[in-house]
Amino acid sequence: MTSDPYASSTETAEGPVFTVTGQDWDTIDAAGVEGDRLVVNMGPQHPSTHGVLRLILEIDGETVTDARAGIGYLHTGIEKNMEYRTWTQGVTFCTRMDYVAPFSNEAVYVQAVERLLGIEDDVPEKAKVLRVLLLELNRISSHLVCIATGGMELGALTVMTCGFRDRELILDVFEMITGLRMNHAYLRPGGVAQDVPPGTLDKVRETVALLKKRLPEYAALCNANPIFKARLVDVGHLDLAGCLALGITGPVLRSTGYAWDLRRTQPYWDYETYEFDVATWEQPDAYGRFRVRQDEMWQSLRVVEQCVDRLARMEGAPVMVADKKIAWPAKLSVGGDGQGNSPEHIAHIMGESMEALIHHFKLVTEGFRVPAGQVYTAIEAPRGEIGCHLVSDGGTRPYRAHFRDPSFVNLQGTSVMSEGGMLSDVIVAVASIDPVMGGVDR
Amino acid sequence: MTESTGGTQDQGVDSREALVRADRTELKVVEVREGMFGARDGADTSGYGGLRRPVAFPTPTPPPYGGWFDEVAEAFVRGVDGGTLAGIVVDRGELTFQVRREHLLQAAQHLRDEPSLRFEVLSSLSGVHLPGDEGAELHVALHLLSMTHNRRVRVETTCPDADPHVPSVVSVYPTADWHERETWDMFGVVFDGHPALTRILMPDDWPGHPQRKDYPLGGVPVDYKGATVPPPDERRSYS
Numbered sequence: 001m002t003s004d005p006y007a008s009s010t011e012t013a014e015g016p017v018f019t020v021t022g023q024d025w026d027t028i029d030a031a032g033v034e035g036d037r038l039v040v041n042m043g044p045q046h047p048s049t050h051g052v053l054r055l056i057l058e059i060d061g062e063t064v065t066d067a068r069a070g071i072g073y074l075h076t077g078i079e080k081n082m083e084y085r086t087w088t089q090g091v092t093f094c095t096r097m098d099y100v101a102p103f104s105n106e107a108v109y110v111q112a113v114e115r116l117l118g119i120e121d122d123v124p125e126k127a128k129v130l131r132v133l134l135l136e137l138n139r140i141s142s143h144l145v146c147i148a149t150g151g152m153e154l155g156a157l158t159v160m161t162c163g164f165r166d167r168e169l170i171l172d173v174f175e176m177i178t179g180l181r182m183n184h185a186y187l188r189p190g191g192v193a194q195d196v197p198p199g200t201l202d203k204v205r206e207t208v209a210l211l212k213k214r215l216p217e218y219a220a221l222c223n224a225n226p227i228f229k230a231r232l233v234d235v236g237h238l239d240l241a242g243c244l245a246l247g248i249t250g251p252v253l254r255s256t257g258y259a260w261d262l263r264r265t266q267p268y269w270d271y272e273t274y275e276f277d278v279a280t281w282e283q284p285d286a287y288g289r290f291r292v293r294q295d296e297m298w299q300s301l302r303v304v305e306q307c308v309d310r311l312a313r314m315e316g317a318p319v320m321v322a323d324k325k326i327a328w329p330a331k332l333s334v335g336g337d338g339q340g341n342s343p344e345h346i347a348h349i350m351g352e353s354m355e356a357l358i359h360h361f362k363l364v365t366e367g368f369r370v371p372a373g374q375v376y377t378a379i380e381a382p383r384g385e386i387g388c389h390l391v392s393d394g395g396t397r398p399y400r401a402h403f404r405d406p407s408f409v410n411l412q413g414t415s416v417m418s419e420g421g422m423l424s425d426v427i428v429a430v431a432s433i434d435p436v437m438g439g440v441d442r
Numbered sequence: 443m444t445e446s447t448g449g450t451q452d453q454g455v456d457s458r459e460a461l462v463r464a465d466r467t468e469l470k471v472v473e474v475r476e477g478m479f480g481a482r483d484g485a486d487t488s489g490y491g492g493l494r495r496p497v498a499f500p501t502p503t504p505p506p507y508g509g510w511f512d513e514v515a516e517a518f519v520r521g522v523d524g525g526t527l528a529g530i531v532v533d534r535g536e537l538t539f540q541v542r543r544e545h546l547l548q549a550a551q552h553l554r555d556e557p558s559l560r561f562e563v564l565s566s567l568s569g570v571h572l573p574g575d576e577g578a579e580l581h582v583a584l585h586l587l588s589m590t591h592n593r594r595v596r597v598e599t600t601c602p603d604a605d606p607h608v609p610s611v612v613s614v615y616p617t618a619d620w621h622e623r624e625t626w627d628m629f630g631v632v633f634d635g636h637p638a639l640t641r642i643l644m645p646d647d648w649p650g651h652p653q654r655k656d657y658p659l660g661g662v663p664v665d666y667k668g669a670t671v672p673p674p675d676e677r678r679s680y681s
Contacts, residue, residue, distance in 0.1 A: 072641075244563055247565065265589075372500070373533050376565075376583075387566050389566060389585065394495070395680065
């Protein structure tokens with residue numbers, strides 16, 4: 001026996017346990033041990049586990065007999081942190097949860113704040129269209145990452161390079177509109193942070209046209225590819241009853257053929273006025289989920305085009321609620337120094353109106369108050385239902401913010417999708433769930 | 443819209459009007475916050491020490507509730523024991539059943555299986571810590587979704603800090619597994635009957651439950667241009 005603390009043996013009630021770390025199997029003296037169970041720890045630092053996900057697999061040869069997911073390696077206390085910031089500042093925190101789909105995080109949070117404030121109907125039309133535009137572009141970029149990383153984990157590196165290449169196009173649009181490629185904090189309670197810069201609509205149109213040329217490449221590369229299908233078809237099977245019991249939503253649920261999409265079933269922000277189809281597939285496996293995501297990207301492009309048409313008719317329309325007390329904390333008119341307040345506003349509060357100065361001070365330092373109560377809002381994120389349980393005590397900060405992240409819930413499907421299958425299929429099953437650990441661990 | 447106390451003293455706590463919101467929702471005071479900016483630590487020349495603000499949440503609503511709420515409430519009450527329901531709150535267009543914890547499992551089973559209810563999905567389960575709500579410091583909120591009828595309902599149950607036990611609903615909703623582990627991890631609520639109630643986000647040997655209100659956020663003071671910025675939970679705040 002070795003004296004290495006990480007490669008030793010311990011006696012347990014079920015018999016001796018040997019710990020090996022690789023290249024030291026010959027040090028094990030298992031003679032006299034009857035039967036054996038091999039537990040393999042995969043991750044958290046493993047290129048194929050989608051971030052810091054730890055899988056604890058019990059294997060018999062190449063067959064997985066027990067699979068568990070260990071999470072928490074990316075827990076950053078976002079929910080707790082939000083209790084110490086104003087309602088507006090909360091957006092900056094929650095956007096960092098599911099970093100592949102940041103707009104969904106922001107969207108569900110601002111929807112919850114707006115419902116608590118009772119201003120859901122006062123959010124201007126243009127802000128809603130902008131939110132839908134960004135959510136749908138984000139759905140495409142998120143699915144591209146899913147397909148790209150999923151491909152990479154299979155060894156299909158061309159799919160990976162194509163996916164990230166095309167995602168970059170969308171991130172350019174995000175950067176133009178929000179100033180950032182991710183972690184935007186662009187959606188604010190009451191509307192959005194600022195109007196789009198000139199030339200945005202042309203840029204979006206260009207991007208949509210380019211994506212329409214690029215998306216068929218994925219279909220041509222993968223859809224009928226025998227190697228791709230051999231790895232994906234019938235892997236990670238989970239039927240409708242299993243999805244409902246485990247609370248699984250999103251493409252995994254829709255791959256069972258059930259067209260449950262909150263954009264259609266519980267529409268928000270005028271989704272009922274957009275034309276698009278809910279993508280489904282009749283085969284609840286990894287391949288079905290891949291096809292659902294592919295179809296959803298096309299449907300999202302349709303919605304994006306409708307958004308662009310609507311925005312073209314809305315030039316100069318307001319993007320924030322009329323109530324200045326709610327709108328103000330988000331109002332960042334760019335000043336001479338490239339940030340902060342406009343010179344007109346500074347001149348007004350410093351030189352003309354004492355009351356304006358008081359209001360400025362109160363709203364900037366304190367933020368607005370939200371009547372006490374609790375709400376639960378949910379929207380359709382790329383991975384399924386993202387929900388926000390938001391509690392206010394009547395103060396200037398969220399009393400409690402809880403996020404029901406779809407990755408967190410869907411990841412519970414790992415065991416049922418993987419057990420009884422091959423070790424290599426675990427990778428495919430997890431990739432088909434598409435968990436983002438930032439959202440899982442929050 | 444809200445019961446704002448502004449800067450006046452002794453307003454709100456004793457006056458009945460202040461505890462009824464503009465939309466006639468009655469409120470239950472769970473806590474009264476006093477002072478602001480630590481003004482009471484020394485001689486209070488600012489007047490902030492006299493500020494009082496009640497923290498009050500909506501109380502049970504009398505029927506009718508409107509829309510499908512009445513139908514669901516009726517079907518729910520019909521199938522559960524008499525003492526199950528502590529109240530029904532309708533606020534901001536959302537329906538909440540306040541359920542006594544000893545009846546939670548039965549209530550969940552009924553909500554899932556009764557064809558006219560059929561809340562087959564547990565969307566979310568999470569905790570809220572209200573240290574001022576005496577005897578019910580820990581709240582657990584279940585957000586149920588009926589895909590069949592396209593409805594949502596919240597089931598809320600409470601337990602005191604001294605006896606933080608709530609029955610587990612994993613046997614009814616398997617998805618509650620991780621949600622309950624997270625709520626145990628973050629709030630210290632013990633879900634009786636959970637198959638393996640262990641920490642999920644924090645390390646196994648972590649002391650305390652981070653999202654409770656008596657658990658500090660933590661952080662270090664930051665020096666910036668000669669001044670010191672205290673960590674977020676020690677900065678002056680608006681109670």
